[in-house]
Amino acid sequence: MNLIYPLAVPKGRRLSCEVCDAPAERVCTACTVTYYCGTVHQKADWGSIHEKICQLLIPLRTAMPFYNSEEERQHGLQQLQKRQKHLIEFCYTVAQKYLFEGKHEEAVPAALHSLRFRMNVHGLNSVELVPAYLLLAEASLGAGIKDVRHRVWLVTSFTTDSRQIYFASCAFGTEDIRTSGGYFHLANIFHGLEKLELSDTLYTKASQIWHTYLNNHYQALSRARSQQADLLGKRFLNDTGLDEAQEAEAIRILTSILSIRESTFSKEPQKTILVLKTLSLLYFLMMDNSKAKDYAMRALGLAETYRSVEERRVIRNLLDLIYSDEEQEGHATT
Template sequence: MTEIYPLAVPKGRKLKCEVCDAPAERMCAACTVTYYCGIAHQRADWVSIHEKICQLLIPLRTTMPFYNSEEERRHGREQLLQRQKHLIELCYKVAQKYLFEGKHEESVPAALHSLRFRTNVYGLNSVQLVPAYLLLSEASIGLGHVVQAEEYLSQAQWTVLKSTDCNNEIQSLMHRNLGLLYTAKEEYEEARYHLANDVTEIWHTYLDQHVQNQLSARKQPADILAKELENDTGLDEAQEAEAVHILETILEIRENTGKEKPASILFILKTVAILHYLMMNISKAHELAVKAYLLSKELPNKEDVTEALRDLLGLIASKDPVTLKAAKFFAGQGQ
């Protein structure tokens, strides 16, 4: 922990806490440009993000040096902008990682930093602020602070409504967070609306292509087969965690909504099973694929669906001999 000292506030200068915006009484002794209302928030910020960015904040929060020419000044401003953009992404990724790990409290200071730097770079009304609002909303949901989550989501929605430059990714994130909020409030109909079918279909199309590639590769010569059957989602660790989170949330909603048809539940079960298989979570993939296979027996015109699930179970078994016997059993059911 960085050593801290009582803060001597210069006359006429109002300093605010980095975490809550309350009047500051302490400062970080290492960078001397970051202030806190008390030791609790200083510790929270240090654990979350400040340890990683302490020295990076100094050039951003001190007076720019004197430059001899306009070219030097322009270069200095560009460097300052790049530093802020770097911190936007660093703080965002750290906050996101904490959320994926279920560490909601630790994610908040990092998300607040990302929001603050976004505001400095893009302005108060920019759609670029929305991802940070959504992180803060999700962290609030995880902490059980539903009212606070609704406030962040309202800010995000209002920003999106005023923007003419909102891409599909941000819209998808918005709907996902609204789905999480309504799930937390046990309002499953609203949650189902926001976690719409097209989200599952997009993921299924993307993930199933990897499975089809592996099934095709099985027909290749042995020297090619080993390489082709290597599991890879094509996603980084954060994206994989995001996919698991959203798809399992949709699955939970569909399983808890009485109006859902077996076909809809089966579709998401298969999608999540494929994702876990590609991530080499073999036991989880097998569990979900078996559940989907048994559910497929309830469907009319089930042959194509059942065959696809037997193929998936065969791939899963190829990665783990323990599941091989079960896969052979399901293969035999189709004969």
């Protein structure tokens, strides 16, 4: 474990601690590609995960060799990504083992590595980061970490409910409406921590889950009407397929996201249109035509402003059904 002297650091390059991202002063002499702010974090990382992956980090953190052909280069990149994916799962499993044993402090560096490798493979804004953030939050909360430098990476306001929501996603799948609350909850946390790009990705994910679910019900209803499947001549009853609690959750999630979207809609209006359209579908299927029409008209206004031809067509079709229902309601009351 040698000290890193200033002259040994290339000009303009910043070396950061593996654990807390502070300026580094030490290097692991075994791999020479991992740096630390001091002995405390170096020992912590070694005891948690570094001893197990030390040599595996060398090919990941050194320049790729010269390849004679594009085919060889692509093969080299694939092997590099394969190693990173292996380390994602290995570090995650090690961190989980520590948590199971009640060793929260040991779990933190391993969870950090899993998160860092996920970022390298999936990008900074991917929902694939969520499991690692949850694991890291659980480890840090259990360890009672107070060091401000650690909080560069930590999300400290995760609750038992949010962890349970993630585990539910393992049972129901990542695209199920029962997991949308988890994405929404995490987005709120990241938004509060000003990790705006990640929160934006999670808000979009929650919106898309609800839109897909409600649009499937809407399309089934539209097909039934077009085929005149109601042989008894009765008016079709719209149905969300949700219970009252789920409908209330959908309204809460979507209206909250809409409020955020409308404050920044000029940057990405399509995301605002998506939420407005989803709320219109929700209220239409709940047979609240007044609110359904209001959200649909707002979506149409945005779509016309930003010249989205396909969106205009879809929204107008929805409005036609809403107007049709209103007419039937009018005839029923006369």
